Amino acid sequence: MTYIVFLLVANALALLATAYLVPGIQVGSFFSALLAALVLGLFNTFLRPILSFLALPANILTLGLFSWVISAFILWLTGKVVPGFEVSGFLPALVGGIVIAFVASFLQSLVKKSRK
DSSP states (O other): OHHHHHHHHHHHHHHHHHHHHSTTEEEOOHHHHHHHHHHHHHHHHHTHHHHHHHTHHHHHHTTTTHHHHHHHHHHHHHHHHSTTEEEOSHHHHHHHHHHHHHHHHHHHHHHHHHHO
16 A cells, blocks of 8 residues: 555656656646646556557557557646646647656656665
């Protein structure tokens, strides 16, 4: 249970770092970042597999690069649902998805190393 909380906080920190690095993404507060991390995790768990299946032909044609478009859409959708978290367009969502992936991966590797 505590591991899940650590991952949620790591993803919230990744969202805050992304808002700092990418113009067009704004986070109002740490609570908004936590809520956005939770909603983003739920969207990635339940909505992403459906979208990936529906976009399978496009993903095959682009050799997997279309998955970045799906990530951008999910990030944009999170910005529409969560108050205090805003994504202003497709390009900030695309760049933000890439930044979130790298920052969250780095922070999660730190959390995994601390568990050992």
